[in-house]
Amino acid sequence: xxxxxxxxxxxxxxxxxxxxxxxxxxxxxxxxxxxxxxxxxxxxxxxxxxxxxxxxxxxxxxxxxxxxxxxxxxxxxxxxxxxxxxxxxxxxxxxxxxxxxxxxxxxxxxxxxxxxxxxxxxxxxxxxxxxxxxxxxxxxxxxxxxxxxxxxxxxxxxxxxxxxxxxxxxxxxxxxxxxxxxxxxxxxxxxxxxxxxxxxxxxxxxxxxxxxxxxxxxxxxxxxxxxxxxxxxxxxxxxxxxxxxxxxxxxxxxxxxxxxxxxxxxxxxxxxxxxxxxxxxxxxxxxxxxxxxxxxxxxxxxxxxxxxxxxxxxxxxxxxxxxxxxxxxxxxxxxxxxxxxxxxxxxxxxxxxxxxxxxxxxxxxxxxxxxxxxxxxxxxxxxxxxxxxxxxxxxxxxxxxxxxxxxxxxxxxxxxxxxxx
Numbered sequence: 340x341x342x343x344x345x346x347x348x349x350x351x352x353x354x355x356x357x358x359x360x361x362x363x364x365x366x367x368x369x370x371x372x373x374x375x376x377x378x379x380x381x382x383x384x385x386x387x388x389x390x391x392x393x394x395x396x397x398x399x400x401x402x403x404x405x406x407x408x409x410x411x412x413x414x415x416x417x418x419x420x421x422x423x424x425x426x427x428x429x430x431x432x433x434x435x436x437x438x439x440x441x442x443x444x445x446x447x448x449x450x451x452x453x454x455x456x457x458x459x460x461x462x463x464x465x466x467x468x469x470x471x472x473x474x475x476x477x478x479x480x481x482x483x484x485x486x487x488x489x490x491x492x493x494x495x496x497x498x499x500x501x502x503x504x505x506x507x508x509x510x511x512x513x514x515x516x517x518x519x520x521x522x523x524x525x526x527x528x529x530x531x532x533x534x535x536x537x538x539x540x541x542x543x544x545x546x547x548x549x550x551x552x553x554x555x556x557x558x559x560x561x562x563x564x565x566x567x568x569x570x571x572x573x574x575x576x577x578x579x580x581x582x583x584x585x586x587x588x589x590x591x592x593x594x595x596x597x598x599x600x601x602x603x604x605x606x607x608x609x610x611x612x613x614x615x616x617x618x619x620x621x622x623x624x625x626x627x628x629x630x631x632x633x634x635x636x637x638x639x640x641x642x643x644x645x646x647x648x649x650x651x652x653x654x655x656x657x658x659x660x661x662x663x664x665x666x667x668x669x670x671x672x673x674x675x676x677x678x679x680x681x682x683x684x685x686x687x688x689x690x691x692x693x694x695x696x697x698x699x700x701x702x703x704x705x706x707x708x709x710x711x712x713x714x715x716x717x718x719x720x721x722x723x724x725x726x727x728x729x730x731x732x733x734x735x736x737x738x739x740x741x742x743x744x745x746x747x748x749x750x751x752x753x754x755x756x757x758x759x760x
Contacts, residue, residue, distance in 0.1 A: 387673030390684065391665075392445045394672060396423075398485060398692045399447025402699070405484030406450045409477040416453035416464045423448060452477075457726040471718045478707045478714075485696035489637060492689035494630035500618030501537035502682050505529040505561070506544045507611040508591045515590020520572035522560060522591065527613050529567070530559035535617035538679075539633070539686060545610060548588045552577045561615070614679060637693040645697065659754070664747035670755060704736030 400422060410417050416436055421427075423442035432439040454465025462468055466477065505527045511517045522528070529535065531547050548556070553576040561567050574588040586592070592610040597603065621629060648662045663671060668691070676684045700708040713732060717724045 383673065383677060386676070387669055390672050390676055391669035394684075394688045394691060395665075395668075396445055396447055398488060398688070398695050401484050401488050401692075402481040402695060403448045403450045405480035405482070406452075406477060408484075409480035410450070410452055410466070413469065413473045413477060414464060415466050415469060415473075415477065416462075417450060418453055419449075419451040421449045421451075457729060471714065474714050475711055478711050479700070481707055482696045482700045485692045485699070486634060486638070489689045489693040489696070490630055490634045492685060492692065493633040494627055496539070496682060496686060496689075497621055497626035497629045497633075498623065500620045501539050502680075503529070503535040503615045503617035503619050504538045504543065504612045505536075505615040506591070507613045509611060510592055510608040512586050512590040515586060516572045516574055516588075517590045520558065520570045522558070522570065522572075522589075523562070525563040527561040527615065528558050529561055529615045529617060532556050533559070535615065535619050537619040538612075538614070538683070540619070543612070545587060548574060549580070552580050552588050633689070634693060637690045638697060641690075641694050641697045645701070659750045660747055662747060664744055664751045666748050666751035667754065670751070703740070705733040705740070706736075709733075709736055 403420070407417055407420055418436070419438050419440060421440045421442050422431075424444035424446060425442050426444075427440050428443045429441045430438060431441055452466045454460065454462060454467035457467050458465070460467040466474065469477075508517070508522055508524055508526045508528065511522055511524055528544055531544055531551075534547075536542060536544050536547065552574055555571060555573045558570045558572055559567060560570055572589070575586075575590065580588055592608055597605065644662060648660055651658065651660060672684060672687060675687050699706050702712040703709040704713060710733075713724070713729055717729070
């Protein structure tokens with residue numbers, strides 16, 4: 340998604356801006372360090388903000404890089420490539436026809452094209468002078484770059500091995516196969532028949548065990564004292580599982596039920612998944628195919644989520660949306676990083692990149708999909724849409740987008756302070 344030209348002219352000398360930018364940056368870092376040292380600011384908050392800015396910045400900058408590369412390939416003049424949003428902090432490079440800038444708001448970037456607002460249609464290198472397929476190619480390139488980034492992130496994970504999840508044992512039924520095999524409360528079941536299970540896969544240890552009813556399997560179990568043992572066990576039969584499905588094939592964990600003797604209500608004891616030291620490795624072709632599947636799945640889930648969000652916004656505008664704005668995303672990034680680690684955070688970054696692709700292709704000005712819709716309508720109507728009407732469409736769309744972000748952010752804030760679900 341391209342942006343408007345920053346107020347600072349390209350001819351501004353870079354040295355004073357660079358010095359001011361560096362000095363201000365050092366002051367901000369020093370103030371943050373003092374706030375952390377005095378307990379006014381938690382270091383977890385600083386790390387969360389850093390990760391949020393890093394992930395959002397990389398995904399948006401690469402999105403804009405897609406526009407930039409496509410424009411260069413189409414020989415459309417690029418006036419400015421900005422990292423961050425204005426006000427401008429420094430000019431990184433001012434040679435040739437493109438000025439490269441560093442800006443103070445670290446939430447992405449922008450590309451300014453010649454004639455992107457409909458001006459300079461007589462200039463053969465302006466965006467306005469291009470044929471419809473070229474315009475669509477340039478506008479859609481950012482979305483393609485975000486999908487490519489999501490695929491690269493997922494491939495980096497699958498090629499190096501998915502993290503594995505085991506099952507923490509919170510309860511062992513005295514008559515179960517688990518009890519007979521020596522499984523104890525506090526154990527973590529890490530593998531079944533030597534197989535570890537991906538944290539990002541469709542199959543877990545529990546579902547794998549329930550698919551092997553009546554069979555003999557070997558469990559790799561980590562005891563609380565750090566020792567690991569292999570325990571042979573014969574799982575419940577299909578008839579036993581049907582008679583008492585709450586305990587599963589192994590007999591660990593349970594839903595709320597009644598004691599068959601006393602009739603007393605026994606509380607639910609849910610299973611918990613725990614990260615293990617295993618990695619689930621794949622052959623290279625399988626890893627790449629799996630990365631592609633995850634990119635498609637993430638995109639499909641986000642499309643479905645957008646549909647649900649629009650439906651809920653129309654029918655229940657006062658209820659908390661099943662979506663997060665910038666504040667909610669930042670909180671989720673911090674929660675994932677501090678609870679399950681960097682690999683899971685990287686996986687979340689892949690989902691966010693696919694999210695950005697889907698959002699930007701929506702037919703709502705001033706998003707890329709909205710701009711494509713406008714230029715297609717202009718082409719179909721053969722110029723009967725005036726430049727003023729086109730610009731007004733972008734202004735109204737931008738106002739609606741800001742209003743939507745404020746609406747979602749209000750619920751984000753409520754969630755953080757315990758006022759929302």
